Amino acid sequence: MFDKWGRLREANKPQLADEIAAVVPKSALESFEEERTVTNVLDGSSLLQRIPGKKGDTFEDIASMYMKHVSKKILNLVVVFDGYKSGPTTKDMTHNRRSKGVFGPKVMFTSTMPLRSKKETYLSNSDNKQNFIDLLCETFKANGIDCVNASADADVMIAKKGIEHARETVTYVIGEDTDLLALLCHYAERGMNDLYFKSSKEDGKCWHINSVAVAVASCPCTLWM
Structure with a gap:
């Protein structure tokens, strides 16, 4: 259950995804590339890892890079970030594992201040990460991009935002x-518009949640165990 450093062992999530893929129809893993209005709900935690941001760039410049990245690639966007203001969260072990136990010092910054370390080192400190997310949200909102910051782990909020928008549009x-x-399948509703869970990677899967939820519901509960 725990590794030699006392951290919870990492769950084998890819195996769960593979098990789900094995029981759903092939059509559930295909998106419909039609010209129609859609809303995109983006997991901010995966976005944070996307933009390199190098030492010497100002925080304002880095935030602008993020804004240009999402506005260029994704329209009708809602970005949902994890929050780091409420103390320990369910993702602390994941963050600890990702940083390999190395945490940078707390840095008080202004938007025009240059980054004086690697971005990964800076973001390994939860206070720094929250302050940077605050800056990103301000930048996004100033440019017409909806941005939400959860109080802690954002997964449930992301899923519920997806369901909320699927009631109105694809x-x-x-x-x-x-x-x-898993959460999208759990919260999926009958009669909602097409809802997809899509990887931002070029070769990633695109799950049609409406179909996946129906297929998973008919499977033995051992799928989730």
Whole structure:
């Protein structure tokens, strides 16, 4: 259950995704590339890893890079970030594992201040990460991009945002975490518009949640165990 450093062992999420893929029809893993209005709900935690941001760039410049990245690639966008203001969260072990136990010092910054370390080192400190997310949200909102910051782990909020928008229009939830796939299936509603869970990677899967939820519901509960 725990590794030699006392951290919870990482769940084998890809295996769960593979098990789900094995029981759903092939059509559930295909998106419909029609010209129609869609809403995109983006997992902010995966976005944070996307833009390199190098030492010497100002925080304002880095935030602008993120804004240009999402506005160029994705329209009708809602970005949902994890929050780091409420103390320990369910993702602390994941963050600890990702940083390999190395945490950068807390840095008080202004938007015009240059980054003086690697972005990964800076973001390994939860206070720094929250302050940077605050800056990103301000930048996104100033440019007409809807941005939401959860109080802690954002997975449930992302899933519920996806369902909320799917009641009105075709919706894509964009992220990499298998937890989101499971949550979207759990919260899926009959009669909602097409809802997809899509990887931001070029070769990633695109799940038609409406179909996946129906297929999974008819499977033995051992699929989730």
